Amino acid sequence: MDTIRAYAPATVANVCCGFDILGFAMDSPGDEVVLRRTRNDEVFVSAIHGDGGLLPLDPTKNTASVAVRAFQEATGLRFGVSIELYKNLPLGSGMGSSAASAAAAVVAINALAGSPLSRHELVPFAMEAERVACGSAHADNVAPSILGGFVLIRDYQPLDVIKLPIDLELYCTLVHPHLEVKTSDSRKILRPVIALKDSITQSGNVAGLITGLFTKDLSLVSRSLKDVIAEPVRSVFIPGYDRIRQMAMECGALGAGISGSGPTMFALSANREVAQQTGARLQQHFSSLDIHSDILVSKINPEGAEVRS
Numbered sequence: 001m002d003t004i005r006a007y008a009p010a011t012v013a014n015v016c017c018g019f020d021i022l023g024f025a026m027d028s029p030g031d032e033v034v035l036r037r038t039r040n041d042e043v044f045v046s047a048i049h050g051d052g053g054l055l056p057l058d059p060t061k062n063t064a065s066v067a068v069r070a071f072q073e074a075t076g077l078r079f080g081v082s083i084e085l086y087k088n089l090p091l092g093s094g095m096g097s098s099a100a101s102a103a104a105a106v107v108a109i110n111a112l113a114g115s116p117l118s119r120h121e122l123v124p125f126a127m128e129a130e131r132v133a134c135g136s137a138h139a140d141n142v143a144p145s146i147l148g149g150f151v152l153i154r155d156y157q158p159l160d161v162i163k164l165p166i167d168l169e170l171y172c173t174l175v176h177p178h179l180e181v182k183t184s185d186s187r188k189i190l191r192p193v194i195a196l197k198d199s200i201t202q203s204g205n206v207a208g209l210i211t212g213l214f215t216k217d218l219s220l221v222s223r224s225l226k227d228v229i230a231e232p233v234r235s236v237f238i239p240g241y242d243r244i245r246q247m248a249m250e251c252g253a254l255g256a257g258i259s260g261s262g263p264t265m266f267a268l269s270a271n272r273e274v275a276q277q278t279g280a281r282l283q284q285h286f287s288s289l290d291i292h293s294d295i296l297v298s299k300i301n302p303e304g305a306e307v308r309s
């Protein structure tokens with residue numbers, strides 16, 4: 001096989017209380033890559049579609065090629081590839097855009113190499129791409145994009161990534177206001193030290209959220225979708241943040257918060273109608289502030305990235 005096409009979905013990182021340690025995958029949208037084997041060992045980006053010319057073609061800077069190069073180096077892969085990237089996710093949106101390109105690329109190169117590595121083993125290569133994209137090798141977008149479902153990063157040193165065995169039908173609403181927030185910027189403003197009482201609240205919510213997802217206790221899920229660490233600081237980027245959370249609850253959503261580092265807001269709901277109503281309500285809110293926005297409603301994607309041909 002000389003050519004592989006792979007898809008990797010958008011992701012919601014943090015899921016309110018799990019800053020850098022929790023994320024889940026959407027069914028769609030997502031990015032696609034086409035990798036073609038080359039005669040030498042060079043890895044290069046041949047074309048990017050859909051980014052408006054904003055992403056780097058430089059293989060040391062593009063997240064797809066960085067992830068492929070990390071894979072190539074670690075496995076001693078003897079061939080190179082050209083990478084064609086179909087960028088469907090908006091940049092700087094908080095929907096795991098840089099992660100999806102990297103996730104699709106590592107899944108594709110692994111398939112092209114005859115699948116020497118497991119999905120879990122691919123995560124560190126995509127994390128290298130995150131380091132290049134925003135200065136931090138967080139895994140809460142790349143891991144769910146590669147593995148699907150809800151993923152917990154129990155630890156980073158050493159890396160311990162756990163795909164959570166959750167059997168609960170949930171719908172995610174994403175409302176993407178047309179404002180750009182760079183992950184690197186929204187990480188810089190975070191406080192380096194947190195108060196003990198906030199750590200206690202946050203730990204309780206993470207444990208509550210995961211327990212609620214396991215036991216299908218929607219009220220517990222709802223009570224646990226709160227962040228006292230990152231969102232209070234980052235909410236300055238999102239006009240009407242508190243009202244948005246309240247509106248989502250009024251529509252019947254289980255909870256809402258900032259998707260990853262924002263500015264996209266996400267809400268989780270138990271059914272599609274509520275998820276759609278929530279999207280419409282939040283879009284109305286942004287329109288009233290003269291901010292255009294897109295709504296996406298999707299189930300949780302259980303499988304993550306996929307090889308398409």
Ligand code: HSE
Pocket residue numbers: 013014019020021094096138140141183186187230259260261262
């Ligand atoms: N956990 C990361 C952050 C996700 O919140 O900065 C970035 O999408």
